[in-house]
Amino acid sequence: MNLLLLEEADFISAGRVVLHDRRLAHLHEVHRAAVGDRLRVGRLGGLLGEGVIERLSAEQAELSVSFDQPPPAKLPLTLVLALPRPKMLRRVFQTVATLGVPKLILVNSYRVEKSFWQTPFLQPEAIHAQLVLGLEQARDSVLPQVVIEKRLKPFAEDRLPALASGTLGLVGHPGPYPACPRAVDTPVTLAIGPEGGWIPYEIDLLGKAGLNPVQMGERILRVETAVTALLARLF
Amino acid sequence: MNLLLLEEADFISAGRVVLHDRRLAHLHEVHRAAVGDRLRVGRLGGLLGEGVIERLSAEQAELSVSFDQPPPAKLPLTLVLALPRPKMLRRVFQTVATLGVPKLILVNSYRVEKSFWQTPFLQPEAIHAQLVLGLEQARDSVLPQVVIEKRLKPFAEDRLPALASGTLGLVGHPGPYPACPRAVDTPVTLAIGPEGGWIPYEIDLLGKAGLNPVQMGERILRVETAVTALLARLF
Missing domain, CATH: 3.40.1280.10 (SPOUT methyltransferase, trefoil knot domain)
Known part of the structure; x- marks a missing residue:
């Protein structure tokens, strides 16, 4: 997972998401993530950007996110x-x-x-x-x-x-x-x-x-x- | 399995092999092979050629084989x-x-x-x-x-x-x-x-x-x- 891909249902406000699923497990098990860690994020169908882990527990992760880069071009x-x-x-x-x-x-x-x-x-x-x-x-x-x-x-x-x-x-x-x-x-x-x-x-x-x-x-x-x-x- | 690859232990004489293992299962299950069928064969480390199924049962397949073509070139x-x-x-x-x-x-x-x-x-x-x-x-x-x-x-x-x-x-x-x-x-x-x-x-x-x-x-x-x-x- 080189990018944390976010869907509409993950957003609790314009710049904040909460994760519960396999992405949370991946943050714990592979990234061994901690509060304050910065991650590459992307908005499904939208831009790429950065997320910061604001809260983290076994049950959920809350990140502040911002988006500013276009995704890579598709092949023609x-x-x-x-x-x-x-x-x-x-x-x-x-x-x-x-x-x-x-x-x-x-x-x-x-x-x-x-x-x-x-x-x-x-x-x-x-x-x-x-x-x-x-x-x-x-x-x-x-x-x-x-x-x-x-x-x-x-x-x-x-x-x-x-x-x-x-x-x-x-x-x-x-x-x-x-x-x-x-x-x-x-x-x-x-x-x-x-x-x-x-x-x-x-x-x-x-x-x-x-x-x-x-x-x-x-x-x-x-x-x-x-x-x-x-x-x-x-x- | 686009080629039946034969190892030394498969040979019972110069031009004849007997198979018992996953290749036999593949002949039955995927090729639905029958006596008389012709198959592409290769000799591990040697040439490619053709095999003919001479006997076939649930326990083993016996093929006559001959080899006459070089394998494809490797990459440099x-x-x-x-x-x-x-x-x-x-x-x-x-x-x-x-x-x-x-x-x-x-x-x-x-x-x-x-x-x-x-x-x-x-x-x-x-x-x-x-x-x-x-x-x-x-x-x-x-x-x-x-x-x-x-x-x-x-x-x-x-x-x-x-x-x-x-x-x-x-x-x-x-x-x-x-x-x-x-x-x-x-x-x-x-x-x-x-x-x-x-x-x-x-x-x-x-x-x-x-x-x-x-x-x-x-x-x-x-x-x-x-x-x-x-x-x-x-x-």
């Missing part, structure tokens, strides 16, 4: 991701938030197991919790937007062309394709497939929407690693 | 890493093997908690197990070398200068440093710090050994994410 990116398996999904939410992805669209794919869509990790509060962890890691205060598109075909045919219009449209896909470009200076729409990859029909669908395959070498990467590697190369 | 890199916390360490071993790092040196740092050195995940057989998982993911057959240097100062003063000689020496470190270079064409020696970063004394030590700080932007990344992002940018 829309990330389209075939739904990963649940354990990976949780980490992907964190990673996406940490890396500064502003918009994540989760889609179905032939190789996504149907059971993955039943995971409790897709509940809004579970998504929110993982995104917040990722923001705290990166010292960012602005949640990525997460959109769930359970059917790939209508998404790719009806909505993706407009999303990808005016951007560099890419699909991360192993094979005899051009290498992923480096240090691009345009907005990007990037689609990353499931374990096992997109099937040819899906590559066609994405291609018609303006997304063309690029590769990262012959090694097959886990989804989380592929997301990080592609974004580090692109931006 | 020595990676020096401050020991991560145990849970992260396991994933880092996998990631390092997947990405093609040939040599990983784990070092101490002021901000590494002493207890981390007690983790069972540093036992040779535990390291081996995680590296094998990473190789199977990437379809590689050659284990990275893992070296443990519990004391940073003698390592940085006595052994690191020779290791880094003739390479581009870099330290991933947040701050007012040059951006990590892209697509380098020389071998690299790269050091990545612990959560919380190297302390100034350590940056000095690494600098005297020829490793100079570079940054990846203002977002603070988890160790595993930082390793992937730096390597994707460098190579």
Whole structure:
């Protein structure tokens, strides 16, 4: 937790917050915090700043807070991701938030197991919790937007062309394709497939929407690693 | 498991193996394998090739195997890493093997908690197990070398200068440093710090050994994410 991220419900007045939850436990157990300690804070959806611990007990922490710095810029990116398996999904939410992805669209794919869509990790509060962890890691205060598109075909045919219009449209896909470009200076729409990859029909669908395959070498990467590697190369 | 990785003990003759362990379970549960199925195989430390399932039961699988392709090239890199916390360490071993790092040196740092050195995940057989998982993911057959240097100062003063000689020496470190270079064409020696970063004394030590700080932007990344992002940018 490199940033103490504050939500509206934490505020008892304009410049004062009270914490009870895992953040309080973290202050005690990891920061070994004491009254008077100064901490980096952020207001969810707002600015970053500084907090001072005014009172501290086993039950709660009260901090005075002020905000004066903008959060780090987001990447100029829309990330389209075939739904990963649940354990990976949780980490992907964190990673996406940490890396500064502003918009994540989760889609179905032939190789996504149907059971993955039943995971409790897709509940809004579970998504929110993982995104917040990722923001705290990166010292960012602005949640990525997460959109769930359970059917790939209508998404790719009806909505993706407009999303990808005016951007560099890419699909991360192993094979005899051009290498992923480096240090691009345009907005990007990037689609990353499931374990096992997109099937040819899906590559066609994405291609018609303006997304063309690029590769990262012959090694097959886990989804989380592929997301990080592609974004580090692109931006 | 994108590759079935075979060790010497699996061979019952030159071109035949028998499996009993988690790989057998994986064949049944994930591949839903049947007699006659063909699978990508690799010989640990040797070539890649193809296996055919000749017999299959709940207790064992017998495959005929042949080997004819070289594994993918490793990166021209020595990676020096401050020991991560145990849970992260396991994933880092996998990631390092997947990405093609040939040599990983784990070092101490002021901000590494002493207890981390007690983790069972540093036992040779535990390291081996995680590296094998990473190789199977990437379809590689050659284990990275893992070296443990519990004391940073003698390592940085006595052994690191020779290791880094003739390479581009870099330290991933947040701050007012040059951006990590892209697509380098020389071998690299790269050091990545612990959560919380190297302390100034350590940056000095690494600098005297020829490793100079570079940054990846203002977002603070988890160790595993930082390793992937730096390597994707460098190579």
